[in-house]
Amino acid sequence: xxxxxxxxxxxxxxxxxxxxxxxxxxxxxxxxxxxxxxxxxxxxxxxxxxxxxxxxxxxxxxxxxxxxxxxxxxxxxxxxxxxxxxxxxxxxxxxxxxxxxxxxxxxxxxxxxxxxxxxxxxxxxxxxxxxxxxxxxxxxxxxxxxxxxxxxxxxxxxxxxxxxxxxxx
Numbered sequence: 001x002x003x004x005x006x007x008x009x010x011x012x013x014x015x016x017x018x019x020x021x022x023x024x025x026x027x028x029x030x031x032x033x034x035x036x037x038x039x040x041x042x043x044x045x046x047x048x049x050x051x052x053x054x055x056x057x058x059x060x061x062x063x064x065x066x067x068x069x070x071x072x073x074x075x076x077x078x079x080x081x082x083x084x085x086x087x088x089x090x091x092x093x094x095x096x097x098x099x100x101x102x103x104x105x106x107x108x109x110x111x112x113x114x115x116x117x118x119x120x121x122x123x124x125x126x127x128x129x130x131x132x133x134x135x136x137x138x139x140x141x142x143x144x145x146x147x148x149x150x151x152x153x154x155x156x157x158x159x160x161x162x163x164x165x166x167x168x169x
Contacts, residue, residue: 013154016122023119024100031104038108041117045098099123115147125157138162 012019024043031041102117123130141148142162150161159165 013122013156016154020100020119020121024102027117028102031102035104038106039104039114040107041102041104043100044103045100113144113146115149116141117149118151120150120152120154120160122154122157125152125154125160131158131160134160 028041028043035041099121100119103113104115104117105111106114118124118134120134121130124134125131138148138160148162150163152161
């Protein structure tokens with residue numbers, strides 16, 4: 001069935017995690033082909049977690065697992081001694097998916113973030129805690145002199161864009 005909404009497909013909202021992830025990856029790839037050499041678009045991810053005292057906390061991954069070649073310049077790599085900490089579990093509610101955004105950084109200025117592109121999610125618009133966290137993030141970007149590009153393809157939820165609706169051209 002052809003979408004009755006030119007330019008968007010409201011039926012994608014039920015698959016929003018997939019749509020959001022793919023949009024970010026494809027947009028990053030496209031932008032990196034267009035941007036000047038000193039600018040780089042990269043997908044960043046964080047997770048908002050509420051603790052027992054109802055404070056929202058943003059978690060960024062601090063460990064990456066990478067595959068290293070078995071040899072470097074013809075040398076066999078030696079296994080390293082590694083200390084492994086006990087796992088720490090953080091219960092995650094189903095309505096708290098990872099938050100992705102595109103950051104455009106300037107590698108010539110120490111990787112300063114110059115622009116952030118946010119594709120709004122249902123969590124940003126429908127959940128009071130998600131909306132408050134997003135609005136706090138908006139304010140931080142603006143105070144930090146970071147350009148903020150917001151894309152809202154969702155029909156549901158409250159208005160949360162940084163630019164007031166009555167100021168739209």
